[in-house]
Amino acid sequence: MRLGLAQRAVRGRGIVAVAGVVTLVAGCFLGASPVKYPGFGGQLDVADLNEDGHPDVVSCSGVLLGDGTGAFPTSKPSVPPGCGIDAATGEVDGDGHVDRVVLATEGGGRQRISLFPGDGTGGFGAEAWALGDIFPLADAVAVGDLNGDDRTDIVFETYQEGELPQGVQVLLAVDGPERFAAPVSYPDAMAPVPFSPRSLVLRDVDGDGDLDLVTVGYTIPGRPEAGWVVVSLNDGTGAFPAPTSYPVTPPGGRFTSAAVGGPAILDVDGNGTLDVVATTTHVDMAGVVTTCLAVLWGDGNGGFPPYQCLPAPSRPYGHLGEGQNTGDFDDDGHIDLLTTYGVLESDGSGGFPTLNEFGAGDDSVTADFDGDGPPDVAQSTNSGASQQAVNIFLNRM
Secondary structure (H helix, E strand, O other): OOOOOHHHHHHEEEEEOOOEEEEEEOOOEEEEHHHHHEOEEEEEEEEOOOOOOOOOEEEEOOEEEEEOOOOEEEEEEEEOOOOEEEEEEEEEOOOOOEEEEEEEEOOOOEEEEEEEOOOOOOOOOOOOEEEEEOOOOOOEEEEEOOOOOOOOOOEEOOOOOOOOOOOEEEEEEEOOEEEEEEEEOOOOOOOOOOEEEEEEEEEEEOOOOOOOOEEEEOOOOOOOEEEEEEOOOOOOOOOOOOEEEOOOOOOOOOOOEEEEEEEEEHHHHHHOOOOEEEEEEEOOOOOOEEEEEEOOOOOOOOOOOOOEOOOOOOOOOOOOOOOOOOEEOOOOOOOEEEEEEEEEEEOOOOOOOOEEEOOOOOOEEEEOOOOOOOOOOEEEHHHOOOOEEEEEEEEOO
């Protein structure tokens, strides 16, 4: 039930205990043992797997089928195919069911991308297609219609030179039993420096109607580590010929490690163009940790100036996941950010100074799980194989 504005102001912000249930106010999230699902964890995605009109949760260790009230009475632990190194969910094979594409190791220092078709009831069938013997290794995969032919294509990214060049690899869907054409390679604007992509997100950032590719990642160990965002604009045919790389690394010094999360793609400053936000953490040679909520301000044509750090809490606030990570959680008309720790609330002027904290997690995604309008949250935690769980936080705005 939504609270009126006056009621919401009276209740204020903070964490309130109500009959043993933890309530975070503004957005108001309920989290308790009845909405904790043990045995599920890792990378999360949201899709309507059983075609009942309610969002379901896909985890690395099974699926949770929502009933539209915020509960997940039907759970399928240990449902293959899991996550592998990375995975993407979408309707890929043209039968109308949600499928799963998984990037995984196949032995001998090689990798394999596999398609597992959805059955429309919440499960996935046996491997129906695969591209094996991938070398050099890849770290991330995504799916979407890249060339506007109403078929779902696959894109993955390799992080160093090998039998495939370092960079973006595109598999366009084709008719016939082969399903996809041979991979076509495009640069990542980072070679020859090995670059580990942590996530790939497809979004139209230049307003031309085609899905562009936004990658976040970092240079791999053995070199001064640095975080980067790479924007690859689609020319409309599924080709990405001219990527641009943007450092999101503190100036000066050398870094022993870097972690980059996201991206979140949203209009931060309200000027009608999409911006790119990433969470970054760098550790320098002296052990000093620097965090930044980095923004690349979009010009509407796919260009971005050097990054800036947005106002954000001084205490740890986690990292952005690559799934659905934005929403107006507190119903104030401003789009907020969902991290692995909670919700970073927008102040409406380009800052995210307030954290509504759930506690540390591995991944978080948002959807309206109970059908009441405000966005809810699924968070995965993993303090050991026997302790992993998915926690559902319902927004009671």
